[in-house]
Amino acid sequence: MDKLSKANSYKEENHVSKDELPMFHVTPPCGWMNDPNGFSVYQGKVHLFYQFHPYSEIWGPMHWGHCETEDFIRWTELPVALAPDQSYDDAGCFSGSGIETEKGHLLVYTGVIEKEEDGEKKTYQNQCLAWGDGEQYRKYEQNPVITGEMLPEHFSREHFRDPKIWKEEDGYYMVVGNKTDQGKPQVVLFFSKDSIEWQYVSVLASDQDGTLGSMWECPDFFCLDGSYILLTSPQDLCADQEFHNGNNSVYYMGVYDRAQHNFHYQDVHSLDDGLDFYASQTMLASDGRRILIGWMQSWDSNIRPADQKWACMMTIPRELQLKQGRLLQNPVREFENYHKNEVVYKGKRISGMRQLAGIEGRILDMTIEIQSGDYREFTIAFAQNEKYQTSFTIRRDKNQIEIDRTYSGMVRDAISIRRVNARTTLKTCKIRMIMDKYSAEIFLNDGEQVFSNTFYTPMEADAISFYCDGTVIADIVKYDISMS
Ligand code: FRU
Secondary structure, eight states, X not given: OOHHHHHHHHHHHTOOOGGGSOSSSOOXXXXXXXXEEEEEEETTEEEEEEEEETTSSSOOSOEEEEEEESSSSSEEEEEEEEOSOSTTTTTOEEEEEEEEETTEEEEEEEEEEEEEETTEEEEEEEEEXXXXXXXXXXXXXXXXXXXXXXXXXXXXXXXXEEEEEEEETTEEEEEEEEEETTOOEEEEEEEEXXXXXXXXXXXXXXXXXXXXXXXXXXXXXXXXXXXXXEEEEESSBOOOSSOOSBOOOEXXXXXXXXXXXXXXXXXXXXXXXXXXXXXXXXXXXXXSOEEEEEESOBTTBOOOOTTOSEEOOBOOOEEEEEETTEEEEEXXXXXXXXXXXXXEEEEEEEEEEEOOTTOBOSEEEEEEEEEEEEOSEEEEEEEESSSOEEEEEEETTTTEEEEEEEESSOTTOOOOEEEEEOSSOSSSEEEEXXXXXXXXXXXXXXXXXXXXXXOOOOTTOOEEEEEEEEEEEEEEEEEEEOOO
């Protein structure tokens, strides 16, 4: 049996039951998932592919899993789209992107090969194409269309991956993650008139002062509300005020010199300040919204229960906006169509430890808006019972936020706390929390800062408590989420 059919029949036979999976987050049907890929519109539907290893719950030779949606929330699973079955990609079909063309739905991905050279194993990464009808995809006979040989001298052929394609009036553009032989991370730009024959254009951006890690994975470049934004996921960042150690996902804001095809960034910020976020990708929805989705996991923490037959999930898709020079991220508005059972508290006074009738559960959308108060610390503890809890704390005196899942029940969870500075003063504070069984995505102050976290706490831990060391007066609105 060929590798694609094998992957498809394996996933059918080993499909995890829907009840075990989160309700509205994309997960693999079985096995392992990492980066979102090919997030794009084709024939009016939104398609999402992902790095997929069906055969085990750990990373392995990469396939592309596939699903589609009409509203970013209710997803339909489709057959595996790509398997590592050709001489130019047999060590993996790595991350890439998708776009609608006259010839069908075009996927661009990194074909990875490994060769023995002078007694050493060498890896090469090249860019490849596949076209499809939204369900079945066929690789281009003349792959790869971009090889490392097309790069200038002293650019790595081993670390050359994750193409993101878009179209402009004069043709197609593609950014790819790369680094120099000296280990300086950079994003390189390619151009093609017809999406098949490509030429190298420029280094779009590179690490200007040597502080931004070793390799920029999963680049994305787009114009949002009149300003250019570059996204990358740098490996090996050293923690400072803004970033945590290890792999981060960041956005750069700056000026795009169109004539030279250089992007000069002035600001770099963390995209997400939770414990689990990496390798995000955006798409342009048919109505003009720029939507981002990320892998709600990272390489440095693997905390799932040993007997769970699926590994990792995506974030909820988020709408991006630029307001007064700040990137705002908020859950897609379609999510609100699934609200059920509203519970409202107006002007609720919380002092000490408090639970509120109707405020509990593991699949919900809850907003707490602090109207006034005199306090240093305010905590929301969730996925809670006598034994377990995960918490989100506002430390107003230090202007810091802390996520703590030390007690979420995961025995291998070494990186269980993240503490970051708040982007704005925490005088007023609106906390929106979306939970879906094993995750909580927290949007602070209408998306000024986002915290994405997973926790694999037994489902019976479904209490929510508030704690305040002084007093807060808050409005609270909570909805259950129902897909039936
Ligand atoms: C990012 C990444 C990509 C690569 C893929 C492999 O998480 O390392 O750079 O294409 O994962 O699965």
